[in-house]
Amino acid sequence: MKKYINYSIIYAVFAMVAGVFYREFTKAMDYRGITMLSSVHPHLFMLGTFLFLIVALFSKSIKVEEEKSFRLFLLLHSIALPLTAIMMVTRGIIETTGKEISKGLSASISGIAGIGHILLGASLILLLISLKKAKER
Helix, strand or coil, X not given: XXXXXXXXXXXXXXXXXXXXXXXXXXXXXCCCCCCCHHHHHHHHHHHHHHHHHHHHHXXXXXXXXXXXXXXXXXXXXXXXXXXXXXXXXXXXXXXXXXXXXXXXHHHHHHHHHXXXXXXXXXXXXXXXXXXXXXXXX
């Protein structure tokens, strides 16, 4: 349980940093439009902080950590969420600064962010499967 609360704290710190970065960077660049940077903060809070708080509660009441699918969830989620957040920040910085990038680079950023989102979805399915299996024990 303590490990998941620590994960939650780490993601809360990154979420707050992302929120402050979004606010200050767009202000410094005098950017008034919508940018991908505005989505990083809620992604990290919901899929990092709150998700791991829920996992901590479940780990206290059922033996979810014994499930193979749970270990795979932890691995996949620990890769997917930072990957997604990094690509979202990258896209947001490009949008905010107004830099022209090639179509190939733009597609690469979108593709990597898309892969991160797909892996996040897969990790959430694994979490749900592991919760179901652990509850059936």
